[in-house]
Amino acid sequence: MTDMSQLLRAEGLRVAFPGRNGAPAARAVDGVDLAIRRGEIVALVGESGCGKTTLARSLLGLVRPTAGRVLFDGAPLDYSSRALKAYRKRVQLVLQDPSGSLNPRHTVYDAVAEGLRIHGYGGNERAAVAEALSRAGLRPPERFFLRYPHELSGGQRQRVVIAGALVLEPELLVADEPVASLDASVRGEILALLLRLRTELGLSALVVTHDLGLAWNIADRVAVMYLGRIVETGEVEQVLTxxxxxxxxxxxxxxxxxxxxxxxxxxxxxxxxxxxxxxxxxxxxxxxxxxxxxxxxxxxxxxxxxxxxxxxxxxxxxxxxxxxxxxxxxxxxx
Structure with a gap:
């Protein structure tokens, strides 16, 4: 894998949390090398508590590593407030529980427009929100503008969360268990949406999951994590067969x-x-x-x-x- 093909890379990444009352530090991420190419979907797989979410948060700049470094587009991640704000426009998070991700007092329009307002978007906000909702599969988008989260199905709420990420036109999505809270009938629709977004927009994605079946259906490569470290990685067909x-x-x-x-x-x-x-x-x-x-x-x-x-x-x-x-x-x- 050449450096030019890599969008995001972790090198020797470590995240430790201090123990209480002199106890040893918890090594949540304990030496991880991981790369995501442009236009590639990588599945990060492992049991609950293995460090997947901490690794994802450190790649997003939400947790500063104890050692090692994160590189995006070839440059080390800058942890100043201004640089992180610019970085998070290019790298967006999609959380597991859409009900917890959406403010119940905000309409769908306000939920999707929030990122634009935070980043001082100077264009046509209504058109940008409509396009993001449409890309996320909520059509016609105007029909959803004034709805509240409780008026939507679980799949529709997850599509609103994805639209809120897409509205900033990111290059990489970090999706933490994106379908874990959804019915089986809706899971396939959301996975198909992520694949379509990769095809149409050239998006890269890191999909964090405990489900190897999901990894088989969506990923190009898989990284299996155990106790803070990736223990096996490779092309998804190679690793899973x-x-x-x-x-x-x-x-x-x-x-x-x-x-x-x-x-x-x-x-x-x-x-x-x-x-x-x-x-x-x-x-x-x-x-x-x-x-x-x-x-x-x-x-x-x-x-x-x-x-x-x-x-x-x-x-x-x-x-x-x-x-x-x-x-x-x-x-x-x-």
């Missing part, structure tokens, strides 16, 4: 169409203030528990040696000693 990390395999095994029995992971993810030594997944890893890692000669490394950070450019796309040992043992392709 031939997963290499045991954690990715476990997430995929619970999908309804997955072959075989679901892989049940023992326990909860460890406390991010007490990350285990070695591979951070080893305390829950079914490959280690079954003896497969021992047979591959990597069990000690799993417990004691950090497998590293998968590179944003595709180098070492999996953080797993067992996966590396299997790759090394595989016969070369003819």
């Amino acid at each position: 031939a997963p290499r990390h045991p954690y990715t395999r476990a997430l995929l095994s619970v999908l309804p169409e997955a072959p075989g029995d679901p892989v049940v992971l023992g326990g909860e993810p460890p406390d991010p203030s007490r990350i285990p030594p070695g591979c951070r997944f080893h305390v829950r890893c079914p490959v280690l528990a079954s003896g497969e890692a021992e047979r591959a000669g990597v069990a000690r490394a799993c417990r004691s040696r950090d497998p590293g950070i998968p590179g944003a450019g595709g180098e070492a796309p999996v953080a797993c000693h067992w996966a590396h040992a299997r790759a090394d043992a595989a016969p070369p392709a003819s």
